[in-house]
Amino acid sequence: MLYRLAFLAAALAQTLDALGQDTSTSARCLALQQTLQLENTTVLDVAYIPAPTNVSTPGSCQSTAPVTSAPLCRVQFVINTTSTSAVHAEAWLPDTWFGRFLATGNGGLGGCIDYTAVDYGASLHFATFGTDNGHDGMSGLPFLNHPEVINDFAFRAIHVEAVIGKQLIEAYYGVPAAKSYYLGCSTGGRQGTQAALKFPQDFDGIVAGAPAADFNHLMGWSGMLSHFVGATAPPDAPVPDTSPKFIPAALYPMISAEILRQCDALDGLVDGIISEPDDCDFNPQALLCPENKSDNCLTAVQVQTLKNIFSPIIGEDGKVIYPRYSPGAEGDPAAPNFILGGTFFPFTADWERYVIHNVTKLDFTNFGLADIALLDKVNAGGISTFDGHMSAFRDRGGKFLTYHGRRDPLISSTNSKRVYELISKTLEMPSLDDFYRLFLIPGMGHCSGGLGPTAFGQGTAPGLNFVNASSHNILLALVDWVENDVAPATIIGSGANDTERTFCRFPMQSVYNGTTFVCVE
Numbered sequence: 001m002l003y004r005l006a007f008l009a010a011a012l013a014q015t016l017d018a019l020g021q022d023t024s025t026s027a028r029c030l031a032l033q034q035t036l037q038l039e040n041t042t043v044l045d046v047a048y049i050p051a052p053t054n055v056s057t058p059g060s061c062q063s064t065a066p067v068t069s070a071p072l073c074r075v076q077f078v079i080n081t082t083s084t085s086a087v088h089a090e091a092w093l094p095d096t097w098f099g100r101f102l103a104t105g106n107g108g109l110g111g112c113i114d115y116t117a118v119d120y121g122a123s124l125h126f127a128t129f130g131t132d133n134g135h136d137g138m139s140g141l142p143f144l145n146h147p148e149v150i151n152d153f154a155f156r157a158i159h160v161e162a163v164i165g166k167q168l169i170e171a172y173y174g175v176p177a178a179k180s181y182y183l184g185c186s187t188g189g190r191q192g193t194q195a196a197l198k199f200p201q202d203f204d205g206i207v208a209g210a211p212a213a214d215f216n217h218l219m220g221w222s223g224m225l226s227h228f229v230g231a232t233a234p235p236d237a238p239v240p241d242t243s244p245k246f247i248p249a250a251l252y253p254m255i256s257a258e259i260l261r262q263c264d265a266l267d268g269l270v271d272g273i274i275s276e277p278d279d280c281d282f283n284p285q286a287l288l289c290p291e292n293k294s295d296n297c298l299t300a301v302q303v304q305t306l307k308n309i310f311s312p313i314i315g316e317d318g319k320v321i322y323p324r325y326s327p328g329a330e331g332d333p334a335a336p337n338f339i340l341g342g343t344f345f346p347f348t349a350d351w352e353r354y355v356i357h358n359v360t361k362l363d364f365t366n367f368g369l370a371d372i373a374l375l376d377k378v379n380a381g382g383i384s385t386f387d388g389h390m391s392a393f394r395d396r397g398g399k400f401l402t403y404h405g406r407r408d409p410l411i412s413s414t415n416s417k418r419v420y421e422l423i424s425k426t427l428e429m430p431s432l433d434d435f436y437r438l439f440l441i442p443g444m445g446h447c448s449g450g451l452g453p454t455a456f457g458q459g460t461a462p463g464l465n466f467v468n469a470s471s472h473n474i475l476l477a478l479v480d481w482v483e484n485d486v487a488p489a490t491i492i493g494s495g496a497n498d499t500e501r502t503f504c505r506f507p508m509q510s511v512y513n514g515t516t517f518v519c520v521e
């Protein structure tokens with residue numbers, strides 16, 4: 001309650017004070033340019049944004065970003081993290097503030113403030129922050145021979161976002177944030193996981209979607225997928241793929257149709273969605289071209305390609321290095337056109353070139369298990385993020401919500417089960433329900449979209465028709481858990497035409513009961 005009073009005091013003080021100084025919200029905002037004095041931090045620009053507008057953005061990521069949540073105070077600043085690295089950041093500080101701090105994460109190897117997420121947080125009255133994760137743009141080139149830039153990316157950018165963000169909030173609103181939250185997906189999901197592991201005091205609650213956890217093995221798996229489809233050309237110098245192993249995009253609809261034929265009914269409803277891809281024992285042999293037929297079918301080599309894609313990567317010791325590609329996820333457009341496309345997967349290519357081998361040119365022809373071993377050995381910036389020791393976060397009362405689309409074409413959702421099991425085993429807690437909940441989202445692609453109702457307030461795509469209720473909104477569900485001790489049993493997704501679907505928390509499964517999908521043990 002205290003923080004709501006502080007907000008009222010701030011909003012009502014739109015008059016001149018006894019000394020004739022302008023104490024309006026816009027004047028208090030603009031004054032930050034001179035008054036803000038935070039460690040290692042330089043204020044670059046301050047603007048008061050009174051109404052919805054498009055604002056320009058720094059760096060090479062986007063040229064404009066919409067603000068739909070006005071009025072707010074926008075502060076652009078840079079935090080020096082070492083003498084050779086810096087994190088550029090922004091604060092969007094809404095006039096109507098509910099006393100909460102929200103840090104947002106990044107995507108890919110970026111490098112880009114997630115303005116969609118920042119605006120989303122501000123629209124829900126969080127003082128919301130975003131950073132460039134220590135470098136500008138989506139390329140990994142800034143990592144080359146810059147270990148401190150790698151450290152920012154691997155763990156430090158979110159930490160300084162939390163430390164400086166909290167100080168900035170206190171400087172602006174006059175009171176500290178009552179609670180601190182984090183929201184991110186993909187790389188952002190890894191950053192949230194890393195925050196809970198390395199800086200357990202930074203956040204009271206974390207939403208970490210589709211985490212790029214076990215990062216070294218994820219890079220290795222993505223590289224192996226390129227290897228399986230015979231795509232060895234560097235992403236920035238593409239050559240037409242001529243490998244017999246390659247499967248052209250035009251063949252994927254046929255492959256998806258066969259996968260659905262074999263597995264769509266497993267969850268009880270034939271609707272184009274495989275709710276539990278780990279139950280799908282897809283046999284690609286059915287697609288082999290019969291004698292004298294060559295169109296709309298696969299060669300024996302291509303059948304083997306599919307077998308490789310849909311098998312886990314196993315190390316020489318027989319242990320799983322990374323789970324398999326989820327059957328059904330190949331139907332997402334990012335599968336044939338990106339991760340299973342005709343050039344070596346760009347994120348792995350950049351990490352291999354600029355971080356592991358420290359060169360600008362590298363031959364990806366023989367990418368294999370030895371490369372994965374080297375990724376592990378270098379573990380640049382301690383980026384692995386595959387560690388079950390979350391007791392410090394649990395013991396400080398932290399709450400962790402994670403979700404993963406079961407049709408995710410870029411990061412296997414099975415890995416999120418694997419992370420759950422690692423934490424469970426490490427902490428000797430058969431159920432993590434007390435502080436950590438994983439929601440698997442049937443039909444959803446990478447972080448959002450896909451098939452069926454997959455909008456639940458994750459803030460990752462503009463215009464998601466989020467519902468302002470904790471039952472339907474994972475960020476508000478987190479707030480309810482942290483502030484009212486009400487943990488979400490389910491999350492309800494919304495979609496077109498007022499459709500909804502209930503998402504189950506792991507290890508419960510989503511099964512059709514003849515009327516609707518229900519969660520069963």
Ligand SMILES: *[C@@H]1O[C@H](CO)[C@@H](O)[C@H](O)[C@H]1NC(C)=O
Pocket residue numbers: 039040041042080083
């Ligand atoms: C940050 O680093 C830059 C470049 O090295 C330097 O000019 C600036 O003074 C530093 N700012 C702070 C606040 O330390």
Ligand SMILES: *[C@@H]1O[C@H](CO)[C@@H](O)[C@H](O)[C@H]1NC(C)=O
Pocket residue numbers: 052053054066
């Ligand atoms: C922002 O720019 C887009 C594209 O130019 C335009 O459609 C939209 O109306 C603008 N929004 C505002 C609030 O000005």
Ligand SMILES: *[C@@H]1O[C@H](CO)[C@@H](O)[C@H](O)[C@H]1NC(C)=O
Pocket residue numbers: 039040080081082083160163
């Ligand atoms: C400021 O930077 C120095 C290193 O340059 C670091 O040791 C210190 O922790 C930083 N302070 C904050 C608040 O990040």
Ligand SMILES: *[C@@H]1O[C@H](CO)[C@@H](O)[C@H](O)[C@H]1NC(C)=O
Pocket residue numbers: 123124468
């Ligand atoms: C969401 O609902 C709460 C009341 O439950 C209200 O205070 C808040 O303004 C609403 N937020 C938005 C963005 O509509």
Ligand SMILES: *[C@@H]1O[C@H](CO)[C@@H](O)[C@H](O)[C@H]1NC(C)=O
Pocket residue numbers: 291292
């Ligand atoms: C395939 O084509 C060859 C050559 O035309 C022919 O001899 C053979 O009978 C055909 N096989 C089938 C199964 O049609």
Ligand SMILES: *[C@@H]1O[C@H](CO)[C@@H](O)[C@H](O)[C@H]1NC(C)=O
Pocket residue numbers: 147355356357358378380
């Ligand atoms: C590349 O640099 C990293 C440090 O950033 C180092 O760990 C790695 O061994 C270097 N690789 C080679 C091949 O020298």
Ligand SMILES: *[C@@H]1O[C@H](CO)[C@@H](O)[C@H](O)[C@H]1NC(C)=O
Pocket residue numbers: 496497
């Ligand atoms: C929504 O309903 C309209 C009208 O029935 C239909 O044309 C459209 O395809 C539906 N959208 C989805 C995503 O189901």
Ligand SMILES: *[C@@H]1O[C@H](CO)[C@@H](O)[C@H](O)[C@H]1NC(C)=O
Pocket residue numbers: 513514515516518
């Ligand atoms: C399926 O579950 C829903 C929600 O629990 C319930 O209302 C409905 O009666 C169930 N249908 C059947 C056929 O069991």
